[in-house]
Amino acid sequence: MRFKFYRKARxxxxGFILVLMLSLSFGFRAQGQTPVSSAAKQVLESYLEIVRQEKPEFSGFDAKSGERFYFAEREHSRKGDSRSCxxxxGDDPxxxxxxxxxxxxxxxxxPAANIERLTEVKKIDKWFRRNCKWTLERVCSTEEKGHFLTFLYSF
Amino acid sequence: MKNKLIYILLSASILFASSVGIILASGDDERSRKGSWLSSWFDDDDDDEHGEKKRVKNNRGGSPVLASISAAPPEFIAECGSCHMAYQPELLPASSWGVIMAGLDNHFGEDATSDLQTHQQILSHLNRFSAEKSTSRLSRRTIMRSVGNRVYLRISDIPKIRHEHEEEFSKSLLKRKSIRSISNCEACHIPAPQGEYDEDYVRIPR
Structure with missing residues (x-):
């Protein structure tokens, strides 16, 4: 009898935790955004600090600029092909x-479609370094990277 | 008289014994035992057994799966396997891997450099299992025999491998979005990431 009671209580x-988690996840969904991972939060904060040092009036990163950056096509100087993120x-991240x-x-x-994305600072840095070089033939500016990450979190 | 009787008894007993022997030999038990004993040498009727025998023959001198798979460090899979399939070390000799790893800052047009520790781990994995050290048929017969003294930087440039895929490429299969590139092994060799390149497991996508 006692055992049964404990099981019920458990x-x-x-059930309570499940309901709590569900309501939380629905809450986030209602905002139309995926929660920002701690790694991405850390990266975005440091980016903002760097950009504000140069532009004190900078209002913050926005998804719209990130989207423009994502689709912008640039011609490669040697290969001559047109490259973009x-x-x-893909057209749909x-x-x-x-x-x-x-x-x-x-x-x-x-991250909305792939929970593992943007969860490691080291990986975020690594792929910006590699892929900016391939796509733009230069490093990306801190501002570009901030807009880009914000765009990825807008889904 | 006495001798005659002994002869008759003897011949009768011999007759009896041999007839018993014949009956036993033609009995069901005896035949089935004999049958199974023979089949292991001569019988080709059994399809399964025949197929198995053929497979054993084809894989003589090594397992069909490249052995390095079980020893691959996570760094190898993460670093080498994010832009393309993590090609097994057995697919190129150590000389090739050395040149590839020395030029990662421009790895077929991409910057694939990593930190020193990761770099060393990957290089030692490649050296430990490179083609000349492998016992697999694919490494010994197809790759090492075809490579000779040349240093190839692309697995698909090895003459024997190029030759074996000639027919597929002439059909312009590479234009299909599902395949796209000669380096996309796993598009057709489904278990390629697990080190299995046998023709039996090839499925060409639409």
Whole structure:
């Protein structure tokens, strides 16, 4: 009898937690945004600090600028082909992309579709370094990176 | 008289014994035992067994799956496997891997450099399992025999591998979005990431 009671109580606790988590997730969904990971939050805060040092009047990163950056096409100086973020990551960051040269499938870039994205500072830095070099033939500015991350979190 | 009787008894017993032997030999038990014993040498009727035998013959001198798979460090999969399939070390000799790893700042047009520790880990994995150290048929017969003294930087440039895929490429399969590139092994060789390149597991996508 006692055992049964404990089991019931445990289920009630589980149920409560489940309802809490569901309501929380619906709350986030109602905002139309995926919660920003701690790594991305850390990166975005440091970016904002850097940009504000140069432009004290800077109002903050916005998804619209990030979207323009994502789709902007640039011609490669030697190869002559036109490159953009969307070329490999797809027109919809929530869907699967494909590597331009190797043909390998790339998991969705938007954290809304791929929970593992933007959860490691080291990885964020690494892929900005690599892919800015390939796409733009230069490093990305801090401002560009901030807008880009904000755009990815707008889904 | 006595001798005659002994002869008759003897011949009768021999007759009896041999007839018992014949009956036993033609009995069901005896035949089935003999049958199974024979089949392991001569019988080709059993499809399953035949197929198995053929497979064993084809894979002589090594497992069909490249052995490095179980020893691949996570850094190898993460660094080498994010832009393209993490090609197994057995697919190129150590000389090729050395040149590739020395030029990662321009790795087929991309910056694929990593920190020193990760770099060393990947290089030692590649060296440990490179083609000349492998016992697999693919490494020994197809790759090492075809490579000779040349240093290839693309697996698809190895003459034997190029030759084996000639027919597919002439059909302009590479234009299909599902395949796209000669370096996309896993598009057709479904278990390629697990180190299995047998023709039996090839499925060409639409």
């Amino acid at each position: 289920y009630q606790v589980f 969307a070329l490999c990551h 929530k869907s699967i992309g494909q590597h331009f040269t190797s043909g390998k499938m790339i998991k969705p870039l938007a």
